[in-house]
Amino acid sequence: MPIRFHRLNDQKEVLVNEVGDHLVVPSGTFARLVQKELDKEGEADLYGDLVAGHFIAESPIPTLIDVLATRYRTKKSFLDNFTTLHLFVVSLRCEHTCHYCQVSRVTQDKGKFDMSRAHIDKGIDIMMQSPSPHVTMEFQGGEALLAFDNIVYAVDRTKELALLHNKTVTYVICTNLAVINEEMLNYCKENNILISSSLDGPASVHNENRKRPGKNSYELAIRGIELSRKILGKSRVSALMTTTNLSLEHPIEIVEEYYRQGFWNIFLRPISPYGFAVKNEAKNKYEMDKFLSFYKKALNRILEYNLQGEFFREDYATIILRKILTPFPVGYVDLNSPTGAVTNVVVFNYDGAVFASDESRMLAEMKDFTFQLGHLDTDSYEDLMYGEKARKIVAAGTNESLPGCSDCAYQLYCGADPIHHHATQGDMIGYRPTSTFCQRNMEIIRYLIELMDSDKKIKSIFESWVKPQF
Structure with missing residues (x-):
């Protein structure tokens, strides 16, 4: 066999x-x-x-x-319904200046750096052509909440079209929570919108990683998490962390911060080598061996909680374990073969450009447009999703036929x-x-x-x- x-x-x-x-x-x-x-x-x-x-x-x-x-x-079977996750970059504006930010954030010119209603409409129309009966509409930035009016417009229009196309839509807002308020959260509650935020660890780590005027990013994040949970419920609010050079020194403290804030899970993510994140090498570049050491120390602390009777999981391990221990597929883009870029996710940028993944638009910020599928103004669904660029990306992301992957024991647990x-x-x-x-x-x-x-x-x-x- x-x-x-x-x-x-x-x-x-x-x-x-x-x-x-x-x-x-x-x-x-x-x-x-x-x-x-x-x-x-x-x-x-x-x-x-x-x-x-x-x-x-x-x-x-x-x-x-x-x-x-x-x-x-x-x-x-994750291929059966094709693309499910649709990312809308509703604004490039942001009031944070995180040193590992992978895109060039701006603070002014709303008209130039916010997604136009015409592009929102065209992105929604493309999303409605997905074969999947269940799609996810995720709003990103910059800071997405600085263009909250765009989010309201997009959700209201999508709800109407979803009825016509017989689709179930999950809505997610990615936000640093600094500008969130009760009015926004009440709208999220009325429309079943999930909140995805960032928490890099305790205040000393988070405030250093995620800088903003006032040096209070951590305090605003915690306030936002508490307010969001109060209005939406605990299960509707999640957080992600990014591992910088500073983070590598504090694996235990980062895990314990998530536990102290009442999270049931943590996603231990390495920094992505894309876009503007690679410019600050002193803070953002490290050898993979150092990350793996950090990861194991953090994972072992998580296991200690579990051995004490607490449920607390690490998300990346959980994704891999689902592939090892269950017969079912996962929808995680990086660990799918064929690659989840295009087949699982597509990104509509603030300027109408369409990318194969969020990482693809980060590369475009550095003038590398290799993974731009096309543009909402000029390309149809078929052009974007089945064109030559999409086929080339998927072919290069099928690990069953790649050198070094085709004979690897971990092939089915991994991606490309x-x-x-x-x-x-x-x-x-x-x-x-x-x-x-x-x-x-x-x-x-x-x-x-x-x-x-x-x-x-x-x-x-x-x-x-x-x-x-x-």
Whole structure:
């Protein structure tokens, strides 16, 4: 049967089959398996696990091959409805000056840097042509709330069209919360709009990372979180953090800040090597080994909470664990193959330009338009989503056919991310031995499997993370 392996540590290796089932075995097992040296009678338990797990077969065409085919289709079923996430950059204006900001924010000229109603209309029309019966409309900036009138206009128009097109729409506003107020939140409550914010850790970290006049970004974020929860409910408010060089020194404090603020989860994200974020190397550039050390320390603190009976999960690990422990797909753009750029997400920029992902528009801010699909003024849905540019991106983001990915044991748990590789290596396909995307994902996946294999309690915790919550 199709089978891949990877060394887990000095004593063990992991085997992975074509649908993502894994089996941890003693080192050398794969070599003996290939050389047909396994003792069917003397190693009956191992042999039975290999047959039952579809790692090997006792006939050229296994009797359950149709079951495997169904499971493989299920893993790839995120493609069935095509693009679901539609990002609307309603304004480039922002009152923060975060040093890791990936776009060029501006503070003036509302007419020039806010999305026009004509482009909002055209973006909504494109969104309504998506084959998916459920779409997400996410408002971004700059600071999206500085153009709250655009958000109200877009939501009201989308609600009318959703009825005509028989679509369910989820609305999300990405905001730093500095300018949020009760009037805005009451509108969000009336229209079931989710709030996604940023929290980089305790005040000393957050205020240094996310600068604004008054040096009170943290205080405003906490105030905004509390007010949003009061009006919308706790489950309707989420937060994301970005790991800077300063963050690397405080993994425990960052986790404990999220726990103290009552969050059930935290997403430990490395800084993205795009746009203006790469200009301040002293604060934003670090080796991937340092991030992985930070990640493991933070994850271990999270596991301590869980071992004490608290439910608290790390989101990136949870996404990977869903791919390892369940038969279902995930909608996370970076870890899909074919890539989630275009197939899962599309971005309508404030000026009408259309991009394959949020990272794509960040590159465009540095005058790299490789991943611009077209423009709302000139291109149709078919031009944007099925054109030559889109096909090239998706082809370069299919890891089953990429060098270094096609024979990797973690292929089904990972993605390809042609945008990352273009930005960091100058090539959409990239070179895996020096890829930071590959380095990060391979080590995190290996570490998660090793943790599950070493401690049944941790495996139970991980299993609880991938179950639907609340």
